Amino acid sequence: MTSREQRVELASFLRARRSQLSPADVGLPRTARRKTAGLRREEVAQLASVGVTWYTWLEQGRDINVSIQVLDSLAQAYRLTPAEKAHLYLLAGQPSPEHPVPPQEYISPFLQRFLEHIGNNPAYITGRRWDVLAWNRAACQVIADFATMPVAERNIVRLIFTSEQYRYRSVDWEGVAQRVLAQLRANSGRYPDDAQLSALIADLQQRSPDFARWWSRHDVQERREGRKELIHPQLGSLVFDHDTFQIEDAPGLKMVVYLPANEETSSKLERLALSELKLPSI
Secondary structure, eight states, rough: OHHHHHHHHHHHHHHHHTTTOOOGTOOOOOOSSSSSSOOOOOHHHHTTHHHHHHHHHTTTTTTOOOOOOHHHHHHTTTTHHHHHHHHHHHTTOOOTSSOOOOOSSSOOHHHHHHTTTTTOOEEEEEEEOEHHHHOOOOOOOHHHOOOGSSSSGHHHHHHHOHHHHHHHHTTTTTHHHHHHHHHHHHHHHTTTHHHHHHHHHHHHHHHHHHHHHHHHTTTOOOOOEEEEEEEETEEEEEEEEEEEEOOOOOOEEEEEEESSHHHHHHHHHHHHTTTTOOOOOO
16 A cells, blocks of 8 residues: 555544444543544544544544554554554554564475465465465365366455355354454554455455455454364364464465364264365355
8 A cells, every 4th residue: 555545444444443432432421412433533532632623634544643642542542453453553553563574475395385284274375465375185175176166266355255155154244254354454454565365355346345445444453373163074063173383484474274163063074084085166
C-alpha cells in the first residue's frame, strides 16, 4: 500500500474500533440518547488525552504524524489486544520490531524433509501471503490436493473463500473463515508495501461477498492453536487439533501442523496413509 492507502486504512481501523465500544466498556457514564454507534470522537480524544480536532483529522485520513506515545494512548483507550496494537503501529508507520520484513520466501530441503517425516499428520508451510509453499502427502489427502492445484490458486485464504467444496467439507466454516480473515488483516498491516498481498485482498473482495463484508469490520487476530473438524469424502468426520509454528530464520514463513484429536481420527489417518485415496480437485 502507498502512504496514502495506509492513512485511509488507519482511519477505517479507528472508526471501526470506535463503533464497537460502548461508554460502559471504557468506564464512561451512559447518556440517555446517542446518535453515534459506539463512542463519540470527543470521548476517544478525552480517553487518549489528545485534541478532538487532531483526532478527527486522524479519522479522516489526513497526513499527520502520530507518535509512539499517542499510539500507546489510543491502544489503551480502545482496549486493543497485543495483535490489534501491533496492527495499529504498522498502519501508523511505526513498524513493530518483532515483525521485520521477511527475506525472499524459500523452503529449504530440510524443511521439506521435515514435513514428510511428520508421518500421517497433515502439515504445510505458508508464506506471508498465505500461499502454500510446501506440504506433505497427508495434507494433500486431508486438506486439499496442493500438488495438482494451479500455483495461483494454492493459497489458504483463497481456498477458504472461493472453494465451494472446501466450504462444504469444513464444519463451522464461518468461524474458520472469520478467524483466518482476521489473521490476514494482521498480515496486511505488517507488510503494507506487498503489492501481491494487496492484490489478493482486492480480488477476494470482488469474488467473495462474505470476505468483503467481514473485511470491513477490521478484526485483527494472530494465528494460534485450535480445533477443526473436516468432512472427508471417503472417511467422514476427521477432528484435529492444530497449531502454527514460526520458522525462526524466515519470519514470513509459518508451519501449520494437524494432529488427530481422538482415536477415531487417528485410526482413519492410518488407513488413509496406506491407501491411494485423493481428494477431488478444488
